[in-house]
Amino acid sequence: MKYSGEDCMTAEDLICPNTNNSDRSIEHLKNDNNCDTIYTNGKTALKFVKISEKEMPNGMRNMSKVPLTDEEIEKLKEEIKRIGADESVFVFNDEVHSGNACYNCVVDKVYVSRNVFPDTRYGSIHPRDIMSAAAVLAHEYYGHRSYRDEYLNDLETGAKSVPLWKDECRASITAAKITPNLTPKERRDLILDAGFHAKEAAQVIEMDNFMKEIVYGYKCPDDEKHITMPIPEIVYVSEEGLEAVLGQQQGQQ
Numbered sequence: 001m002k003y004s005g006e007d008c009m010t011a012e013d014l015i016c017p018n019t020n021n022s023d024r025s026i027e028h029l030k031n032d033n034n035c036d037t038i039y040t041n042g043k044t045a046l047k048f049v050k051i052s053e054k055e056m057p058n059g060m061r062n063m064s065k066v067p068l069t070d071e072e073i074e075k076l077k078e079e080i081k082r083i084g085a086d087e088s089v090f091v092f093n094d095e096v097h098s099g100n101a102c103y104n105c106v107v108d109k110v111y112v113s114r115n116v117f118p119d120t121r122y123g124s125i126h127p128r129d130i131m132s133a134a135a136v137l138a139h140e141y142y143g144h145r146s147y148r149d150e151y152l153n154d155l156e157t158g159a160k161s162v163p164l165w166k167d168e169c170r171a172s173i174t175a176a177k178i179t180p181n182l183t184p185k186e187r188r189d190l191i192l193d194a195g196f197h198a199k200e201a202a203q204v205i206e207m208d209n210f211m212k213e214i215v216y217g218y219k220c221p222d223d224e225k226h227i228t229m230p231i232p233e234i235v236y237v238s239e240e241g242l243e244a245v246l247g248q249q250q251g252q253q
Helices: 070-082 133-157 164-178 184-200 209-216 239-252
Strands: 037-040 043-048 090-092 102-104 109-112 203-206 235-238
Touching: 070 090, 070 133, 102 133, 109 133, 133 164, 133 184, 164 184, 164 203, 164 209, 184 203, 184 209, 235 239
Parallel strands: 090 109
Antiparallel strands: 037 043, 102 109, 203 235
């Protein structure tokens, strides 16, 4: 999750499929799952949806907001080292960011709270709930931080290069592709997380060879994963459009 204000907000808190907000700059985001609206330039721009009213991951990871212990922080630092990230970028137990792990492009920091840990209470099988702490850290550090220049430019111009749901898809896919030392399951959870973000916006991701290999076990033509190559443009197809094409094909048979 990426943000630039004082409060954290995740894509799970906010629904904005098929909404063009490119001409609106968000002045304030409330981290309140019962909040009905957020305000931009004095106008209602986007709508929060209550947890009980939206399809979502089951356990929402660990949302207790209990501060991380010194022992837990040391374990997280080991994971940061494992994925080759710069430890100085990470901030633990920041009072303002006690809810969701998130990346702040303005100060170039990843804020880490208890929800970096997976759900162990509700028995969720959703990849966003059960992915490892290292996968979450990779999503923020390699996934969002890789696009910092774009975020800063958007803040300066008031534009929105990509919608929130697509930015979350891109962050998970990028992290899966370029983060060193992730396990196959961690990469798979990130790819599946991207698929669910697209699904929540009524979109389907056209999987490239890397994604197919990670999720299904297919091999690339040259038997390489290409995890250090440039990230190609991600192709999305709307579910409505896909159903129309399939309907036409069936009618021609």
